[in-house]
Amino acid sequence: MLVKIGKWLLFILFALTITGVFVWAPLREGLGEFTRVIYFHVPAAWMAVLFFLLAAYYSYRYLQTKELLFDAYAQISNEMGILFAVLATATGSIWAKQIWHSYWNWDPRETSIFILLLIYGAYFSLRSALEQEDRRARLSAVYSLLAFVTVPFFVFIVPRIYFSLHPDPVINVQGKVNMEARQRIVFFSSLILQTVFFLWVFNIRRTQVKLKMMIRRYQETQTFKEK
Amino acid sequence: MKQTYLILIKDLQQEFKTRYAINAILLFAIVTLSAVSFAIGTFTAGEQVLSALFWVILFFSSMSGLSHIFIREEETQTADTLKLVARPVHIFLGKFIFNLLLLIALEVVLVPLFIAVMNFQIAGFGVFTLTLFIGNFGLAGGGTMVAAIISKASAKGALFTVLSFPILLPVLISGISATKKAAEQGALSGAQNELQALLAYSVIIITASILLFDYVWNE
Numbered sequence: 001m002l003v004k005i006g007k008w009l010l011f012i013l014f015a016l017t018i019t020g021v022f023v024w025a026p027l028r029e030g031l032g033e034f035t036r037v038i039y040f041h042v043p044a045a046w047m048a049v050l051f052f053l054l055a056a057y058y059s060y061r062y063l064q065t066k067e068l069l070f071d072a073y074a075q076i077s078n079e080m081g082i083l084f085a086v087l088a089t090a091t092g093s094i095w096a097k098q099i100w101h102s103y104w105n106w107d108p109r110e111t112s113i114f115i116l117l118l119i120y121g122a123y124f125s126l127r128s129a130l131e132q133e134d135r136r137a138r139l140s141a142v143y144s145l146l147a148f149v150t151v152p153f154f155v156f157i158v159p160r161i162y163f164s165l166h167p168d169p170v171i172n173v174q175g176k177v178n179m180e181a182r183q184r185i186v187f188f189s190s191l192i193l194q195t196v197f198f199l200w201v202f203n204i205r206r207t208q209v210k211l212k213m214m215i216r217r218y219q220e221t222q223t224f225k226e227k
Numbered sequence: 228m229k230q231t232y233l234i235l236i237k238d239l240q241q242e243f244k245t246r247y248a249i250n251a252i253l254l255f256a257i258v259t260l261s262a263v264s265f266a267i268g269t270f271t272a273g274e275q276v277l278s279a280l281f282w283v284i285l286f287f288s289s290m291s292g293l294s295h296i297f298i299r300e301e302e303t304q305t306a307d308t309l310k311l312v313a314r315p316v317h318i319f320l321g322k323f324i325f326n327l328l329l330l331i332a333l334e335v336v337l338v339p340l341f342i343a344v345m346n347f348q349i350a351g352f353g354v355f356t357l358t359l360f361i362g363n364f365g366l367a368g369g370g371t372m373v374a375a376i377i378s379k380a381s382a383k384g385a386l387f388t389v390l391s392f393p394i395l396l397p398v399l400i401s402g403i404s405a406t407k408k409a410a411e412q413g414a415l416s417g418a419q420n421e422l423q424a425l426l427a428y429s430v431i432i433i434t435a436s437i438l439l440f441d442y443v444w445n446e
Contacts, residue, residue, distance in 0.1 A: 063442050111400075118393040125389055129380040135446070139376050142439050146372060146394060149435040153397045153428055 010197060017189045025186040037095045039187055043194040045088035048116060049151075050195070051081030051202075055123075056148035059141035071137035072209045074144060075127070080202055082120040089113050109166040112154040119147040230313045234321025238296065239328075247299075248329060252292030256337045259284045264344045277347045278406035282399055285337065286366070287388075289330055293370035294387040296322045297378035306378075310444065319371065319440040323433070326367040326374075334359055351413030354422075358405040361422060364429040365398040372436040375443045397428045 021039045028035045058074035061067075092113070093103045104110060126143055130136035179187060242248060263280055272280070300306040309318060338359070341347055349355050373391045377383050405421035415422075 115393050115396060118396075122390045122393055125386065126376070126380065129377075129382050129386050131381070135379055138442055138446075139379060142442050143373075143376055143390065145439060146369075146432075146435055149431055150394055150397060150428070153424070153431075 010193065010200075013189065014193050014197065017186060017193055020186045021190065025183050026180055028183070034095055034098050035183075037091055039190045041088060041091040041095065042187070043191050044084045044091060045113065046191065047194065047198055048081050048084040048088055048113070051077045051084065052116065052119075052148070052151070054202075055081060055144055059144040059148075062137055062141045063145075066134070068133065068137060069210060069213055071141065072213060073206060074141060076202070076205050076209055078120055078123055078144075080198070080205070082117070082124075084198075085113060085117050085120060089117065107166050108154075112151075115154050116151070119151075123147070230317035231320040231324070234309075234313060234318055235324050238321065238325045241299070242325075248292045248295040249332060251295070252288050252329060252333050253336055255291040256284055256288035256333060257340070259287060260337070260340060260344060267345075272345070274407050274410040277345055278410060279403050280345070281341055281347070281406060282403045284341070285334070286395070286399055288333060288337070289366055289370060290388045290391060292329060292333075293326050293367070294374040294377060294383065296325055296371065297374040298383055301378045315441045315444045316437060318444065319375070319437060322374075323367055323371045323436075326371050327363055330363045330367055334363070347410065349410045351409045351415070351417075354409035354413065354415055354418050355406060357415075357422065358402060358409060358418065358425065361425045361429060362398050362402045365425060365432060366395060368429060368433040368436055369395045369398070372432070372440065372443075375440065394432070398425065401425045401428070 017039075021036055025036075025039070027033065055074045055077035058070045058077060062070035062074060089110075092110070096105070096107075096110075097103045123140060123143060127136055127140050130139060263284065267276075267280075300309060313321075342349070370391060373387060373394060377386045377390060380386055401421040401424040405418040405425065408418040408421065411417075
């Protein structure tokens with residue numbers, strides 16, 4: 001019952017937010033209609049980083065427990081992460097074409113999302129090159145953690161060395177939000193609702209993977225008994 | 228310490244017998260350098276382009292040789308014996324120091340050649356040397372760790388570059404920037420940010436590698 005109410009609440013709030021993005025929130029001077037991309041671009045980038053963190057967490061848990069389920073979780077976190085990284089890159093790139101007049105110019109933020117994409121790509125190519133299951137789980141977990149260690153470098157240090165054109169309403173040095181009240185409401189509700197929604201999707205996927213693993217283990221014990 | 232030293236000596240002796248890694252890495256550097264030199268010619272490129280080219284040559288040459296240290300153990304099937312005789316930390320450190328020496332040997336050859344062939348004028352040679360010195364730790368640390376990971380996989384050569392690139396990119400970015408500043412002006416304070424970043428990265432990656440190496444090495 002509670003879950004059902006939660007789902008309806010999420011649906012209604014989400015619908016309101018998306019309407020708000022296009023109707024209620026004021027546009028910023030100089031950006032015009034291109035202001036609106038922020039309500040989807042920033043959450044996508046945030047989700048990409050969040051799933052990257054989740055993947056690192058599950059990798060760590062795998063190394064601790066050697067439970068293959070955690071490896072499967074790490075894999076699906078990375079799958080969701082690569083999806084959002086591509087979405088954030090694509091939306092950002094289209095925006096950059098309009099405002100900066102080029103799709104890609106190696107702004108520090110563009111570099112950091114590109115690195116994230118590269119790490120995800122490398123993670124999956126490593127997985128496909130390893131055949132033994134436990135070895136694949138172990139080595140890709142180590143790689144995931146190793147890559148995780150270098151990411152703060154791109155987020156905090158590279159933008160300090162190079163000048164960035166990227167607007168920073170959330171992550172800036174002063175820690176202030178440069179938005180009008182109505183923009184801020186829509187922005188943060190979009191961020192929070194998308195986080196909740198996609199974590200829910202992730203949870204469904206996780207349950208699916210868990211069930212698959214249980215079925216496989218059950219079948220393995222059955223064939224073992226027959227022998 | 229003793230074990231680290233013994234592993235290093237063993238790898239050095241093996242390298243002197245075959246000279247595989249040093250040949251691969253040096254020839255790769257010379258081939259790339261000549262290709263770049265043919266294409267660009269002397270007196271045309273500025274500091275920005277030259278420092279980027281220098282790091283690209285350095286990076287890809289090291290990619291051709293750094294992975295050999297662990298692949299050799301798998302190919303000759305000596306990894307299991309090595310597991311019995313030494314602790315993982317010492318194995319990692321021994322191999323890391325070997326790769327460090329390999330990189331220094333590469334630079335001893337590459338730097339004078341690059342300066343001569345590309346007419347690269349460096350105002351602050353001290354800063355440039357310091358950049359290379361700190362950069363080596365980062366390159367060797369990340370490279371050794373990724374080499375350990377890929378030595379168990381199929382398609383090792385291609386995979387090594389693909390996996391190393393995102394991890395070693397901080398070295399490349401700050402290295403290029405620091406080299407450019409060293410070429411323009413001699414003062415150490417000019418390249419301070421980059422050198423700090425390089426140092427921080429090297430410390431982080433080496434620490435993380437030592438912590439994680441147990442999981443790669445022990446099955």
